[in-house]
Amino acid sequence: MNLAYHDVRHRVGRFVGTSLGIALLFTVVLAMAGIYLGLVDDATILLRSMRADVWVVQQGTRGPFADASRLDPSIVSRVSALPGVTRARAFTYQVLQRAPLAREPGRSLRMALVGLDWPIDRGDGLPIVRGRALRQAHGELVADATLGLAVGDVLHFAREEFRVVGLTKQVLSSGGDAMVFGTLADAQLIADDAPSDAIRAERERRTERLRATDLGRAQPQLEALTDDPEFHPPVLPSPPIAAVLVEVDAPASADSLSRVRGALAAWPDVTAYTTREQEQLLLDGAVEKPRKQLALFSMILVITSSLLIGAVVYMMTLDKTHDIAVLKLMGASTGRLAGMVIQQAWAMGALGFAIAVAIGQQAFPHFPRRVVLTTEATLAVGALVMVISTLGSLLAIRHAIRVDAGKALEG
Amino acid sequence: MTDALRAEHIFKHFGEGDTLVRALDDVSLTLEAGHVVALLGPSGAGKSTLVKALGLVSLPDTGKIWLEGELVVDDGRLLGSLTELRKRFLGFVFQRPNLIPFLTAQQNVELACEIGETASPRKRARELLEWLEVGHRAHAMPATMSGGEQQRVAIARALANRPRLVLADEPTAALDKVRGRAVMELFQRVAREQGAAVLVVTHDHRTLDVFDELHEMEDGKLGPARAA
Numbered sequence: 001m002n003l004a005y006h007d008v009r010h011r012v013g014r015f016v017g018t019s020l021g022i023a024l025l026f027t028v029v030l031a032m033a034g035i036y037l038g039l040v041d042d043a044t045i046l047l048r049s050m051r052a053d054v055w056v057v058q059q060g061t062r063g064p065f066a067d068a069s070r071l072d073p074s075i076v077s078r079v080s081a082l083p084g085v086t087r088a089r090a091f092t093y094q095v096l097q098r099a100p101l102a103r104e105p106g107r108s109l110r111m112a113l114v115g116l117d118w119p120i121d122r123g124d125g126l127p128i129v130r131g132r133a134l135r136q137a138h139g140e141l142v143a144d145a146t147l148g149l150a151v152g153d154v155l156h157f158a159r160e161e162f163r164v165v166g167l168t169k170q171v172l173s174s175g176g177d178a179m180v181f182g183t184l185a186d187a188q189l190i191a192d193d194a195p196s197d198a199i200r201a202e203r204e205r206r207t208e209r210l211r212a213t214d215l216g217r218a219q220p221q222l223e224a225l226t227d228d229p230e231f232h233p234p235v236l237p238s239p240p241i242a243a244v245l246v247e248v249d250a251p252a253s254a255d256s257l258s259r260v261r262g263a264l265a266a267w268p269d270v271t272a273y274t275t276r277e278q279e280q281l282l283l284d285g286a287v288e289k290p291r292k293q294l295a296l297f298s299m300i301l302v303i304t305s306s307l308l309i310g311a312v313v314y315m316m317t318l319d320k321t322h323d324i325a326v327l328k329l330m331g332a333s334t335g336r337l338a339g340m341v342i343q344q345a346w347a348m349g350a351l352g353f354a355i356a357v358a359i360g361q362q363a364f365p366h367f368p369r370r371v372v373l374t375t376e377a378t379l380a381v382g383a384l385v386m387v388i389s390t391l392g393s394l395l396a397i398r399h400a401i402r403v404d405a406g407k408a409l410e411g
Numbered sequence: 412m413t414d415a416l417r418a419e420h421i422f423k424h425f426g427e428g429d430t431l432v433r434a435l436d437d438v439s440l441t442l443e444a445g446h447v448v449a450l451l452g453p454s455g456a457g458k459s460t461l462v463k464a465l466g467l468v469s470l471p472d473t474g475k476i477w478l479e480g481e482l483v484v485d486d487g488r489l490l491g492s493l494t495e496l497r498k499r500f501l502g503f504v505f506q507r508p509n510l511i512p513f514l515t516a517q518q519n520v521e522l523a524c525e526i527g528e529t530a531s532p533r534k535r536a537r538e539l540l541e542w543l544e545v546g547h548r549a550h551a552m553p554a555t556m557s558g559g560e561q562q563r564v565a566i567a568r569a570l571a572n573r574p575r576l577v578l579a580d581e582p583t584a585a586l587d588k589v590r591g592r593a594v595m596e597l598f599q600r601v602a603r604e605q606g607a608a609v610l611v612v613t614h615d616h617r618t619l620d621v622f623d624e625l626h627e628m629e630d631g632k633l634g635p636a637r638a639a
């Protein structure tokens with residue numbers, strides 16, 4: 001006969017009520033875990049959707065997301081030539097704030113603009129939820145849905161029109177800015193589309209640089225072209241890129257990865273990271289503090305809930321002191337009595353956890369920050385709940401074991 | 412035939428110096444299987460202390476106790492496992508029924524059968540309740556039963572493990588005269604039909620005719636047995 005079950009059934013209202021209270025605590029624990037995973041996911045979704053095995057960045061920097069990494073575009077072809085490399089792509093990354101929306105001219109958008117190496121990279125790896133990836137070398141953008149844009153929206157940059165052709169879901173920079181993807185050339189065009197003063201200054205700089213070259217001196221009429229932001233005279237250095245994305249021939253084999261990295265290590269101007277390392281760098285930088293905070297919160301909650309379960313189970317056991325004495329006189333083993341207590345704690349923890357998961361499924365989608373609850377994370381919190389329940393019941397078990405059987409004979 | 416219980420030279424003291432209480436002062440007692448024995452005496456005489464000592468609830472300071480010829484307490488020390496001995500030999504009935512409040516009558520008895528490791532606990536519980544004439548209340552919760560009904564269930568529970576010795580400390584104190592007498596008569600049936608030795612502490616002198624033997628206690632000393 002299961003004593004815990006019958007006892008719980010006898011006072012099911014009280015039991016469920018208490019479990020509900022505990023459930024709310026567990027809901028917050030789940031939310032903490034989910035928010036953390038959301039942070040990690042937000043921070044790394046871009047990295048993952050770029051589908052690179054190795055990120056080549058400026059020597060000594062920690063990659064385009066953490067530092068300002070500037071590489072000469074010629075590195076792309078140098079990397080492509082390495083044995084074991086199947087593909088190398090350029091990648092640019094700039095955060096900008098503009099008001100380019102044709103239908104709402106006043107509205108300022110803050111975005112992180114990524115340049116994709118058209119035509120090898122058309123953004124097919126992106127988690128596009130509406131529309132499509134890029135199909136033209138010029139004038140198309142894929143934007144994150146959090147910007148509030150729709151497929152077909154037209155944006156004005158650099159006196160040109162750019163059409164939103166696709167929307168991604170939750171592709172954000174670690175700073176929380178929505179990502180916008182275009183071809184490399186478009187991205188550089190947009191990034192260079194500074195306010196008019198800056199344009200004039202840039203034009204003067206270009207003219208000056210042009211005059212300093214043999215070409216400029218020989219053909220002064222070229223100066224007229226410096227008005228055009230797309231104009232890159234061949235002798236002028238091309239604008240830098242942020243990183244080179246490298247795919248190796250056998251990405252699963254550590255051997256193949258380390259061969260490519262070994263080759264890159266000898267280059268004086270670059271540093272190479274695997275996607276994992278980039279991810280770790282990103283997490284260390286962007287997610288470290290919130291993670292510590294969330295972990296601390298969760299710890300406090302875990303302690304609170306084990307104390308609460310402990311107190312409730314202890315009270316339930318205290319209520320049964322006389323019954324426990326009677327059971328002892330009947331010859332009930334310590335195992336049976338401890339079992340009754342711990343099963344009640346487990347039942348309370350399990351019920352509270354189940355309610356918490358149910359509440360979470362309803363509530364988390366409405367949270368302002370994204371809450372990602374993987375099955376593994378849910379199971380881990382579930383296991384934690386069982387540990388909490390077990391710890392919480394220890395004091396009650398001690399009480400049950402110490403009950404004097406003689407109490408049953410008195411009153 | 413071996414006695415259900417034999418106790419020799421039992422001493423139990425509480426406190427020391429001025430506050431020393433000789434609750435049991437050289438008590439020796441033999442209980443025969445199939446006999447109902449009453450333990451009488453004024454308040455504070457040591458009756459409950461004796462029941463606790465014989466029931467191995469609160470062991471004596473010194474003395475020996477045999478259950479069914481097996482030495483279980485030697486010089487105040489317990490030989491063997493307490494839960495085992497309780498399961499094998501002992502049944503308790505208390506002043507109040509002390510039923511487990513979250514179990515039905517049937518479940519209360521069944522649990523005792525389970526703990527006592529009797530075969531087919533459900534059937535035995537059912538039989539005991541029928542035998543004690545509370546079969547019709549088998550599925551009632553204790554809170555919904557009368558005091559007399561509860562005490563019958565409590566007796567059924569005490570018998571679950573087929574104890575050789577049933578100890579009852581003022582089992583009728585909470586019952587009215589008629590129900591009190593009915594319970595005492597049940598103890599007689601328990602002794603006769605189940606073959607157990609039954610020791611009942613009582614203050615009720617109107618039911619003494621039920622007993623085979625009477626023992627009087629005073630100041631921790633047990634007087635000689637006399638017939639009812």
Ligand SMILES: Nc1ncnc2c1ncn2[C@@H]1O[C@H](COP(=O)(O)OP(=O)(O)OP(=O)(O)O)[C@@H](O)[C@H]1O
Pocket residue numbers: 425426432433434452453454455456457458459460461
């Ligand atoms: N745990 C204890 N600590 C100290 N003294 C005790 C303890 N238990 C019993 N006593 C004392 O031992 C003596 C006998 O007590 P006991 O309870 O056995 O009396 P009793 O005959 O059952 O009385 P009553 O008829 O009132 O139930 C009393 O003086 C009591 O105060």
Ligand SMILES: [Mg+2]
Pocket residue numbers: 458459460580
């Ligand atoms: Mg007493």
